Amino acid sequence: MNDVSVDQAPMTSELSTDQSGGPVTGPRLFNEVLLEVNNVSLSFGGVKALSDISFDIKKGEVRAIIGPNGAGKSSMLNCINGFYHPQEGTITYKGKERRQMRPHEAAKTGIARTFQNIALFRGMSTLDNIMTGRLLKMKSNLFWQALYWGPNLKEENEHREKVEHIIDFLEIQDIRKTPVGRLPYGLQKRVELGRALAMEPELLLLDEPMAGMNVEEKEDMCRFVLDVNDQFGTTIALIEHDMGVVMDISDRVVVLDYGRKLADGTPDEVRSNQDVIDAYLGVSH
């Protein structure tokens, strides 16, 4: 995995458009807080999924959420995303506290996401899947859609062009018209990323984007994640189990275990944290 960051470093500094984008391996500085989680607790019946979690995500960074299985990582994303509403605590996004927000409202404010187990629209082609991601940006009314003429035709073509940029970016030109159900797993993950990118999100939540991939596919995916962060300036929060990937590509890491926060900091700080080592390796009692 180290190769990835070494390869990546010169490329990212070249392509970097924002001030903060230095080499990924060095510490990058971020000031503006994009999303803040304050003392969030979530329980299902008697099971506490999250208890008293606080952390923040700064604008422009790659933030990893790690932890053993069942630590509450996906529940955390679901809270940010509006699927779950935490019983206690607040989530502040772009300086505004949100309460009881539905997922489609979260989408409107610029939060996109991919899922742990692929959630593509299986009956539709790659192109249509990614076009669906543009839905919020399309405005033409039912009348023009019925005629497929005038403003609707113009809009379809404009958004098709945007989608083609994403298809080029993800290097999936050859599967444009293929129904996604027929694609292999790694490509489906890539299409799902494309659909999230089509929303032009400010905050991109990736739930295990590299799960079940071989080394090559993981390297490709890492490259896409870093490029998205660099070229589009998208803030990324990702859950990942591959420690090599996490330590390489993320700016800061938050560690959860049994719904509690164990550690929070740069990859190096987290790596040397005794609680984290205990949680991952087990500790003798």
Add this chain to the structure above:
Amino acid sequence: MLYREAGQFKTSYGADQAIFPILQDKLGMIVILALAVVVVPLMASTYMLNSILIPFLVFSMAAIGLNLLTGYCGQLSLGTGGFMACGAFFAYKLTTAFPELHIVLVFLLSGLGTAMVGILFGIPSLRIKGFYLAVATLAAQFFLVWMFNKFDWWTNYSASGVISAPPREVLPGAFITGTEAEPVTKYYFLLGFVAVLALIAKNLVRSRIGRAWMAIRDMDIAAEIIGIRPLWTKLSAFAISSFYIGIAGALWAFVYTGSVEALAFEINRSFQVLFMIIIGGLGSILGSFLGAAFIVLLPILLNAGMLAIDPTISSALVSHIEFMIFGALIVFFLIVEPHGLARLWALAKEKLRLWPFPY
């Protein structure tokens, strides 16, 4: 050899998104339309127009309507018969109350009225899915038919509960309803009307709203995180689907049969249309036509076939055997190709592209 897109380059996204992006498909469609417009009326007998082509077109409209809801938006509905009844009775009340209103306008308005009813009965879809929703729409089916049967106001207090379409003309002198209407005029009117509405349906499903429907059908959770509002999307599918089905009901009562009672729109009608879209192909406008053709033609062909084998066969026996073979064929088709005739057609076209060198 003949069917190949090699050499047909597209230089704009518009050309790539066309309904028939391949030249051969375009030509094929033109030929079919030319046959339908020129040859069929010349060749077809009155019987063929009245009992095959006209019901085929009316059923196609209903099948398109149900396909928008069930095939594209994934909301299973058994209320088709009820919604068709709505269209028929709304059109009857409208045209008897305002005789000077143009008949096409009457059909469209009754479709709009049915859309309202569809939205009302679509509200449960926000909470329930699949079989449970089917049961909820079944309530619509029974309630609507009961209402039109029970209250004489809908039939203008006719003693028999039957409504008869008053004579109306679509162009001066060209009657499409009533006893004087010529089958050929009816056929031309239906052909045009159904073709235009089918084109609109096709445009909708390849636009924003269609993609939203399919997203809800394929993965409603993922659809929501993209920003699709489940409430609006499902209700719009119910509304537009009911609009089509309502118009189909009005056409059934006015143009096809001429007189109808509420019981003509019983649950059997719902199943009939549902079979059409399952056999034709869920999520395909072409499939709606193929399914309608299959369901309309098959009983007639079976009947004719049996009479050809044994002219003395009793009509009761014929109808029983017809049911058995009909059911067996449906099962057979679903086993061979669960995605319907439209998929078979698509597969055939894929094979044809490679023919005669399939490697």
